[in-house]
Amino acid sequence: MSARLVNLVIDAARPRVLADFWAALLGWHVAVEEPGEVDVRAPGTDGWDLDLVFVPVPEPKEGKNRIHLDLASKTRAHQAELVARALELGGRRVDLGQGAVPWAVLADPEGNEFCVLEPRERYADTGAVASILVDAHAPEVLADFWARITGWPVQDRKGGVLVGLRAPSGRGPWLEFLRNDDVKRVKNRVHLDVAPPAGAGHAAAVAEVVAAGAAPVDPGGPAVPWRVLTDPEGNEFCVLTPR
Numbered sequence: 001m002s003a004r005l006v007n008l009v010i011d012a013a014r015p016r017v018l019a020d021f022w023a024a025l026l027g028w029h030v031a032v033e034e035p036g037e038v039d040v041r042a043p044g045t046d047g048w049d050l051d052l053v054f055v056p057v058p059e060p061k062e063g064k065n066r067i068h069l070d071l072a073s074k075t076r077a078h079q080a081e082l083v084a085r086a087l088e089l090g091g092r093r094v095d096l097g098q099g100a101v102p103w104a105v106l107a108d109p110e111g112n113e114f115c116v117l118e119p120r121e122r123y124a125d126t127g128a129v130a131s132i133l134v135d136a137h138a139p140e141v142l143a144d145f146w147a148r149i150t151g152w153p154v155q156d157r158k159g160g161v162l163v164g165l166r167a168p169s170g171r172g173p174w175l176e177f178l179r180n181d182d183v184k185r186v187k188n189r190v191h192l193d194v195a196p197p198a199g200a201g202h203a204a205a206v207a208e209v210v211a212a213g214a215a216p217v218d219p220g221g222p223a224v225p226w227r228v229l230t231d232p233e234g235n236e237f238c239v240l241t242p243r
Contacts, residue, residue, distance in 0.1 A: 002196045002197055002200050002205060002208070003149050003150060003151075003194040003195060003196055003205055003208070003209060003239065004150060004151065004194060004195060004196075004197070005049075005050055005150050005152070005167075005175075005192060005193070005194055006050060006051065006193050006194060006195045006240060006243065007050055007051045007052075007053045007192070007193035007240075008050050008051075008052055008053065008067075008069075008132060008190065008191075008192060008193075009053045009054075009055060009190065009191050009192070009193055009238075010052070010053070010054050010055070010112060010189065010190050011054075011055060011056075011057040011059075011061075011189045011190070012054045012055065012056060012057065012110055013056070013057070013060070013110060014110070015037065015038040015054035015055060015056050016030075016033065016038050016054075017109060018038075018054050018108060018109060018110055018112075019033075019038040019039075019040050019052075019054045021089050021090055021091070021108055021109055022040055022052060022054075022108065023040045024085075024089050025071075025082070025085060025086055025089055025091075026040075026042070026071075026128040026129070027043075027128060028040050028041060028042045028043065028046070028052070028128070029041060029043075031051070032051075036055060036056070037053050037054065037055050038053070038054045039051045039052070039053050039054075040052040040053075040054070042127065042128070045127075046127035046128055046172070047125075047126065047127040047169075047171035047172035047173075048127055048128070048129055048172045048173060049167070049169075049171075049172055050172075053193075057189075061110060061111045061112070061189055062185075062186050063185065063186065064096060064113060064182070065112055065113055065188070065189055065190050066134065066135040066180075066182070066184060066188055066190075066235060067132065067133065067134050067135070067188060067190040067191065067192075067235070068112065068113045068114050068115070068133055068190065069114045069115075069129055069131070069132060069133070070103075070114070070115045070116075070117050070123075070129070070130045070131040070132075070133055071114065071115065071116045071117060071128060071129060071130060072117060072120075072123040072124075072126050072127070072128065072129065072130035073116060073117060073118060073119050074119060074124075075119055076118065076119065078119075079104070079116055079117070079118055079119065082116045083104045083106065083116050086106050086108075086116070087106075089109075090108070090109040091106045091107060091108050091109065092106060092107055093105065093106055093107075094106060094107045094113060096113065102117075102118040103115045103116060103117045103118055104116040112189065112190065115133075117130055122174075123174070125170075125171075126172060126173050126174065127171075127172060127173070129172075129173040130173060130174065131164075131173050131174040131175070131176045132173055132174070132175050132176070132192075133176050133177075133178055134175070134176065134177050134178070134235065135178060135180035135182060136177040136178060136179060136180065136233060137179075137180070137181060137233055138232075138233070139160060139161065139162060139163040139177035139178060139179050140157065140160055140163055141232060142163075142177045142231060142232060142233055143157075143163035143164075143165060143177045145212060145213050145214075145231055145232050146165060146175060146177075146231070147165050148212045148213075149194060149208075149209050149212050149214070150165070150175075150194060151168060152165040152166060152167055152168070152175055153165065153166070153168065155174075160179065161178070161179045162176060162177070162178050162179070163176065163177045164176045164177075184233070184234050184235070187236060188235055188236050191235065191236045191237050191238070192237045192238075193226075193237065193238045193239075193240050194209070194237065194238070194239055194240070195239065195240035195241065195242060195243050196239075196242045197242060197243070198242050198243055199242060200242045201242075202225075202227075202239070202241055202242060205239055205242070206227045206229070206239050209229060209239055210229070213231070213232045214229040214230060214231060214232075214237075215229060215230050216228075216229055217229055217230055217236065225240075225241050226238045226239060226240045226241060227239045
């Protein structure tokens with residue numbers, strides 16, 4: 001399939017404020033600022049090939065996000081430094097019932113959860129972001145869908161509890177699907193965008209994604225050049241125009 005991952009999109013009440021938080025925390029930079037979005041971009045040496053995009057929405061955050069970022073650390077001291085930096089920038093610690101775990105669970109200034117992981121060999125070469133983690137009722141099924149539409153092969157399966165994809169380049173973060181029985185009740189505040197390559201047909205790409213198991217969504221708003229769909233567990237994502 002011809003689509004590729006291009007963005008991780010986060011809804012925000014104050015996109016520039018949230019973009020500044022994440023740029024400072026990750027050591028990235030604000031690359032685009034427009035009325036409808038603010039894009040944060042990693043340096044080429046990091047390995048993250050997506051844009052981190054913040055878009056304005058009027059509705060407040062409800063409940064725990066089904067998609068969140070896990071940040072990588074090199075040493076325990078580095079982990080502590082990342083946590084301290086996040087707190088100084090306006091983040092806060094959150095208790096999701098995780099108990100005594102070696103990673104730190106935090107939220108950004110608008111309440112979006114993320115984790116700062118302890119050093120793990122699995123994430124030693126990912127750059128600042130270790131993983132884009134997606135809650136899933138059936139991790140195997142959802143991972144196979146996303147592998148099919150993005151071309152990211154499954155690199156790890158842990159007994160139906162955690163399934164991980166990695167870009168064919170072997171660089172950048174994992175895309176991981178973790179078993180979680182929580183019920184999706186509202187539109188996700190964090191979603192992925194995919195896009196066909198330049199010169200490909202948008203309608204054909206959308207048809208391929210639907211054939212793989214996605215469902216079209218009526219956005220109920222003004223006409224837009226992209227298509228909104230949901231994956232087999234109802235997580236929204238967009239198929240953007242070719243690029």
